Amino acid sequence: MRETTLCFPMREGRDAGTEVLLIEKRRGLGEGWYNGPGGKLEAGETPRECAVRETREEVGLEVEASALEKAGELSFLLDGEKHTFCHVYRTRSFAGEATASAEAYPEWVAIDEVPYEQMWDDDHLWLPGVLEGETVAGEFRFEGGRPLDEADFVGHDLEWNVSFAADRE
Numbered sequence: 001m002r003e004t005t006l007c008f009p010m011r012e013g014r015d016a017g018t019e020v021l022l023i024e025k026r027r028g029l030g031e032g033w034y035n036g037p038g039g040k041l042e043a044g045e046t047p048r049e050c051a052v053r054e055t056r057e058e059v060g061l062e063v064e065a066s067a068l069e070k071a072g073e074l075s076f077l078l079d080g081e082k083h084t085f086c087h088v089y090r091t092r093s094f095a096g097e098a099t100a101s102a103e104a105y106p107e108w109v110a111i112d113e114v115p116y117e118q119m120w121d122d123d124h125l126w127l128p129g130v131l132e133g134e135t136v137a138g139e140f141r142f143e144g145g146r147p148l149d150e151a152d153f154v155g156h157d158l159e160w161n162v163s164f165a166a167d168r169e
């Protein structure tokens with residue numbers, strides 16, 4: 001099973017209220033869709049270290065690991081088997097300007113204008129709550145295809161206001 005991260009930098013916009021930094025993925029799993037910066041843990045890396053590295057590599061923002069707030073743990077199953085476990089973080093503390101990379105085009109969007117129709121089918125179920133400051137644990141079931149982003153989303157379970165084990169923070 002793959003262990004991955006997603007990081008959602010947030011800020012107060014000038015006119016549009018709270019904004020979140022999304023990426024349009026240019027390659028890999030979920031190519032062409034919007035998501036947060038993120039990706040797979042490398043050997044020896046903690047989830048926070050991975051989120052910091054992926055955010056730097058994909059959009060050029062510098063985030064301190066300690067400034068990441070754990071917001072979710074998501075399990076993605078494919079044809080009944082565990083496929084991906086994803087640690088979700090949000091942060092309002094970062095340095096630098098978001099810039100495009102080979103992997104991602106960054107875009108600040110108002111949190112009530114997130115383009116869920118151009119995202120993974122499960123995102124509209126958990127991301128609004130995460131952007132409102134809640135914590136979530138979710139299981140999302142996909143069937144009938146490989147890779148995961150070509151499979152059908154068939155079911156889910158969600159639990160809100162969860163606490164995360166310290167060693168998985």
Ligand SMILES: Nc1ncnc2c1[nH]c(=O)n2[C@H]1C[C@H](O)[C@@H](COP(=O)(O)OP(=O)(O)OP(=O)(O)O)O1
Nearest residue numbers: 004005006027028029038039040076084086120122
């Ligand atoms: N169903 C669903 N909803 C929302 N987000 C995701 C999924 N499935 C996923 O895999 N993801 C997230 C989890 C990860 O952050 C990315 C995919 O990461 P990864 O496969 O590592 O992406 P790549 O760009 O191919 O690889 P890296 O080199 O960046 O590690 O999507």
